[in-house]
Structure formats: structure tokens, C-alpha cells
Amino acid sequence: MAHDNHAHHDGHGVGGESHGSVKSYLVGFLLAAVLTIIPFWAVMKGGLPTFTTGVIIIVAAILQIFVHLIFFLHLDRSSAQRWNVSAAAFTVVVIGIIVAGTLWVMHNMNVHMMH
Incomplete structure (x- = not known):
């Protein structure tokens, strides 16, 4: 019975889950921070029309979802x-x-x- 030494060296853990690198987590954190600051700034500035502020918040929220799914939950097309x-x-x-x-x-x- 031969033992396969390459079973857990493909960047995936047991069960197929992948783990990100420190660089991946930092990029995700920076994107998440920027996508939090932008709508906060839009609301605190107060000079933008209500509709524009709402669009900024919604777009930032949708992008924030994708950042979390990709960089922190590691969902991809594999x-x-x-x-x-x-x-x-x-x-x-x-x-x-x-x-x-x-x-x-x-x-x-x-x-x-x-x-």
C-alpha cells in the first residue's frame, strides 16, 4: 500500500477547502475598509443628493459582499x-x-x- 505524500500540499486542506495567504487577507481587508469608508464619507459629507448617497451605499454593499466571499470565504470557480x-x-x-x-x-x- 503506497502512501501519497502529495495529498495535502496543493493549497487545499482536508475536505477541499482552500486557505488564503497573508497577502490575500490584507488585500481583502484593505478593500473591505475602503468599501466601508466610502459610504461613511458620502453620508457624513452630506452634500450629495439623497439618491446618489443611496446608490453609493448600495453599490459599496454589493462590492463588500463579493470582497468577503472571495477574499475571506475563498469562494471561486474551482x-x-x-x-x-x-x-x-x-x-x-x-x-x-x-x-x-x-x-x-x-x-x-x-x-x-x-x-
């Missing part, structure tokens, strides 16, 4: 991560349906209660 990416996409769809349904119900309740 075959080892395919199920994790699929599960994350399914979760996003379900949460979107719940949020959209809730907003729709609340809007209809508001419209019908005001008459």
Missing part, C-alpha cells in the same frame, strides 16, 4: 468550490424572494389600509 457557490447563489435567490415578497405584501397592506 470545482472544489462549485457546491459552495451554488449554495450561496441559491441562498441569495431565496433571500431575494423573501425580501421582494415582504415588500410587496407591506406595500399592498399600506395601499389598502389607507382607503
Whole structure:
């Protein structure tokens, strides 16, 4: 019975999970910090239109999600991560349906209660 010495030297741990380098974590941290500071600055400055400030916050939040998924949770397009990416996409769809349904119900309740 031969023992494979290269089983755990491919950058993946047991179970296929990958681990980032210090550089990867630092880049992720810096991106996350910048994506936190930008909307904070937009709100604290106060001179921007409300719609523009809202767009800045939403775009920064979406980018922040991707930074966390890629740099901290190490989700990528590799075959080892395919199920994790699929599960994350399914979760996003379900949460979107719940949020959209809730907003729709609340809007209809508001419209019908005001008459």
C-alpha cells in the first residue's frame, strides 16, 4: 500500500477547502475598509443628493459582499468550490424572494389600509 505524500500540499486542506495567504487577507481587508469608508464619507459629507448617497451605499454593499466571499470565504470557480457557490447563489435567490415578497405584501397592506 503506497502512501501519497502529495495529498495535502496543493493549497487545499482536508475536505477541499482552500486557505488564503497573508497577502490575500490584507488585500481583502484593505478593500473591505475602503468599501466601508466610502459610504461613511458620502453620508457624513452630506452634500450629495439623497439618491446618489443611496446608490453609493448600495453599490459599496454589493462590492463588500463579493470582497468577503472571495477574499475571506475563498469562494471561486474551482470545482472544489462549485457546491459552495451554488449554495450561496441559491441562498441569495431565496433571500431575494423573501425580501421582494415582504415588500410587496407591506406595500399592498399600506395601499389598502389607507382607503
